[in-house]
Amino acid sequence: MSALVCRVVAFFCLLRASAAVFEDQVGKFDWRQQFVGNVRFAAFDAHSQASKKLLVATEKNIFASVNSRTGELFWRHVDKTGQDGQIDAMLVHGQDAVLVVGNGRLLRSWETNIGGLNWEVVMDTGSFQTAQLIGLADIVKFVAVLKKSAISLHYLSNGHQKWVENLPDSDTVQYQTVYSSGNGDVFVLGLVPHSHIVVVAYNIEDGEIMKQVSVEAPWITSLDSSCAVVGSAVLLCVDPVSSSLYTLQLNAEGRAEFVHIPLQSLDLEAEAGFHPVVIATQPHPARVPLKEFFLQLGPERFILLQLKDGAIAPLRDFNPANLVAFATTGEKTVAAVMSPKNETACSINLFSADTGRRLLDTTVTYNLDPNGGKLNRLFVLAFLKKDDSVGYRALVQTEDFALTFLQQPGRVVWVREEALADVVTMEMVDLPLTGTQAELEGEFGKKADGLLAMVLKRLSSQLILLQAWIGHLWKLFYDARKPRSHVKNEVTIETLARDEFNLQKMMVMVTASGKLFGIDSKSGTILWKHYLQNVQPNAAFKLMVQRTTAHFPHPPQCTLLIKDKDTGLGSLHVFNPIFGKKSHIALPTLPRPIQQSLLLPIMDQDYTKVLMLIDDQYKVTAFPSTKNVLQQLQEMASSIFFYLVDSSQGTLSGFRLRKDLSTELMWEVVIPAEVQKITLVKGKRANEHVHSQGRVMGDRSVLYKYLNPNLLAVVTESTDTHPERSFIGVFLIDGVTGRIIHEAVQRKARGPVHLVHSENWVVYEYWNTKSRRNEFSVLEQYEGTELYNSSVFSSLDRPHPPQVLQQSYIFPSPINTLEATLTEKGITSRHLLVGLPSGAILSLPKMFLDPRRPEVVSEQSREENLIPYAPEMPIRTEWFINYNQTVSRVKGIYTAPSGLESTCLVVAYGLDIYQTRVFPSKQFDVLKDDYDYMLISSVLLGLFFATMISKRLAEVKLLNRAWR
């Protein structure tokens, strides 16, 4: 019977904890955006006129098809991260796209309409060089894959290998290029730098070597960008040292030799220090390449040249030009050239490739984004119009990973911000108040100027409020009459205003490429973007909100600390998080590497929180560093502590600020680095509120929580990785006194450890090497049944160590990231948000991770609503807050409180971005959507009238009785 009862209890607990989304709630307060990352290869699907597919392969190992009309994804294939899934080459032919993946390990063919896999073959090992489509008699039949020491030919239809041949002298010769013009020969070109070029011709049918020549070329360094095959099998190379061109007839009979053509003879000259680049095109793999080619002589100088009968003639000089590209439609090949128009705009023009003449009505104007990056690449889709003239659309890729799709005469069809595929850190900032609200706020901010003036001011602002309210009511009434689909408020930066419950916020996202975004959390619209030009690719970012929106008329202020990983030097970027504008505040100079940064609760006169930066000589820089701030710092100095971690030495050291802004060492804890290495140090979030000081136990006594705001959770991993001896260490250290509150060792365990530290608990996840499974462990700290000092917490005055309880559970899935929900006042129960590798985000009630879960159910534990202990943690599909909106490669989850106590805003980011709201204790402070207003009001009205009538009747009755 007790088992039944406990099961019933557990069932009701679950019933209360479960919160799934109803079907009609899908997309109501959540959205997802999918990204692919920085594009490496892009190709337009040009086999039919109506096609609107753009195929991209990216640095994030993703192969996707983008709708070129809308910029949305048709389909997307996410491969493994890292070297294994790296896409080395993409070749598109008709409906098929052939990819070489994982440094030449796999060859795959995809059907581009629906994204299905045609075939996949595993290739022999060897470092990949290049891949090329090979045609025979005007039909493309094969794909050739060149590796360091072998070349193989595969059928395009089924991937079967036709032949594979070893390359001669592959240990000395670097083979880099494959060329075929569809006449039965496959040329493989290799070189020995500063010595000679090797040309090997294979028979397409059986791989027999038809010819092998070696040509003297003491000037050659690389084939990749300085050489290209032009016209009918002429290898054209450019040598920057002697400033000349060389041509070589590949299929010449007899002794082959380079023909030397000095650039001066063409009245050309390469810019000093620039390595010239040859850009040629082969419109069809089974035909010869074009005779015309571009020669880039400087960063902004291109020349269209033509090779005719062994002689080179310049067709047109483009100076200045940013980017060039060839495009082919039908039999026509055009050259698109993008050239700067003025400071803020560029124009793209089409030129006939064979004459160099400009085609009429082909200008597209491209406006440069002042907050964007430099131009990077240009892709052009050309098509024949009805009148047989050439029309085109252009895709421009910029340095900040943005893709812009342009249409004539300069309309931006769509923009994809692929930098968002790699969000590093983010913050959510409250939106500013509306004009009227700000007016009311401003009243309190100003100095008093007489009683009458104040009264008048108050009246006028109240009037404005009334007016706004009536306007709002009118709008509500007006909107209510329209069908719902028509009411769609476009979010723009001008209409941004805080809503009643502060559910709509500004998401400030920092991406790895150094581009910052301001995104409206309600709709996912990008409201502003700002590209930081000179950010190193491996920089570390820390985003801090120095001034929130609460201090009208002072604008909110965010500060981004950018730290170079190699040098450790830091720089600050201060901006307004609502508009993205860079602030003109004087920034402190940071000549030394930054070790630690902390945002102090001290505020300047203009309500800016003070940011303290500590350099490697333990010198402190305050930002802002006004007189007021410095004075406050001096006063508070003795209570400002900070800690530094040196994981290579295993030292954690605590420092205190001195009055003269120098620092002194207060404590030191040294965890020997030869045994275990510090991998994670995590404090609590500064904006976290804990509502209840303790927990009421079954016998009505209170177990008080140990709520130390200075507590750090430190995780170490053993250097010994043997499964039997490896362990992880978990330390709870007070950040002020350096006192080790708790020290635990999880034996036979290994990282990576994911950890959440909040309130009086720490939850971490690790890999159990013995049982080969993922496990969760929860640590809770309690002061006991009596509180030492209930009014205030001081790390210096808390002599008794807390009781620490711990329990572990099996978790049936690996995890990617872990975060806890956060609400305004901390009344709502907490949930853990677990990002799973499957892309689901699990909202796991903290109730399941409670070290007080009893193994044997007792009356008291039942009273306390504790779930009986079960070693395995359940994963229920209704706990997935993102239902089928999976977030690929989820990397982080950000939680922010909203104005409603029940509601926590959640943003999960990784490859995709997903925003939603969670209600850990259900919406206890919100009426349901389907709340029956009609029923309740009619019941109320009915009761009201019923009382009126019955009162009247009673009166009549009394009167009648009195007459009797």
Add this chain to the structure above:
Amino acid sequence: MASLRQPLSSLLTVLLLICTEFVHCNTNKRATDGQDADFSVPLEHSFEMDDVPRFRRRGSLEVRGGRENGVSISQGQLSEEDRNMLKEVASVDGLYRIRVPRVSLQADRQSERQIDGYLTAFVRACALVESHLSDVITLHSDVAGSLIGVSIVTIPGACRGVEVEDEVDLDVFNTTLSIMAPVTAPVPETALFIEKMEQEMERKGKNPQEQKSFFGKYWMYIVPLVLFLMMSGAQDQSGGGASGGAANGGSR
């Protein structure tokens, strides 16, 4: 500085002595009882008006090596000078710092590692004075047995500005000393859970009555009850009105 170096060198010699002794005994047997592996570690303290640490010897910690790490402290009285200094430091809210060298508590590691730094901790001097020099010092060791941290707290820990008569109260330290080694974190309790499940299964197997559902067991009571309720409900429709009318009449 000279006064500091002297005890340090003496400590080194002590350590070396222990090491040689230990190596000697290790050839014979494993030192698990630890009688031979005792050694001492200096405990130093510093309290200065200008808050620049100058550590002096306070006492020594006698560590009993071996399986169960025990530690005891031997320390002298505070000198008159020190007492006055401590009171002065307390009056300006200065700090009282202690430090111990980084050593391994596992005696057999002594030969491997030299002292390469100190572990420091602090407490407010006023708290120490007001608690009449009653402090709690905890040494923390890691898995391998080397010291990783030291902490000091006083009981009570607060500074309330109470006057302390130095002669009586600031004479000797009343120190509680302990060593904290890492505890082994629990792993999921599968064995107990399975046992419990099995017991439950067994009990169910013995008592087939339990296996039946609630309805299955008590249907003979439920069905008549439901029938009765239905019947009475049907009668109520007419009888209820009548009784209501009767009640009305009664009130009149």
